[in-house]
Amino acid sequence: MAEHCHGAGEWEPPAGRFRVPDEWCNxxxxxxxxxxxxxxxxxxADALLWLNSPGSSNGQCTRGTPGPADPAYGVVTPAAGQWWPDQALERAKNAVPPLTPATATG
Incomplete structure (x- = not known):
């Protein structure tokens, strides 16, 4: 059950690429x-839940660089809790299990 619950799984930073990988940060x-x-x-287990909304930034990650950009994305990431449309789209495109189009009822 654990793999199924984790979407695309945990992020494994490339060895030696980031001085401080901040695996948890975006x-x-x-x-x-x-x-x-x-x-x-x-x-x-009583329930499955998301601890963070897909698309909600974890903060301005610099991964041990002087910043201000996150070197994993090449952009300055939004402050913690801010909506980040590009991340929301990435999380939707990479969803496991895949997202399916909503169907209208009524």
Whole structure:
């Protein structure tokens, strides 16, 4: 169940590329994971949830550089909690399981 819950999985920074990788800070190439639900499919878990909204920045990451740009993205990332449309799109495109188009009802 763990891999299924983590979207594209944890980010493994390229060895030696970043002095301080900040693996948790806006990790590149990630995707949204399993959708939040109260039906976790396991007697050991009450629910699945997202701890952060896909598209909400973790902050201005510099990965040990003088900044101000995040070298993983090549841009100055938004302040913590700010909406970041490019990251939201990345998380949607890389979602595991894939996102499917919404269907209209009614």
């Amino acid at each position: 990790p590149p190439g990630r995707g949204a994971g399993a959708r939040p639900t109260a039906d976790a499919g396991s007697p050991l």
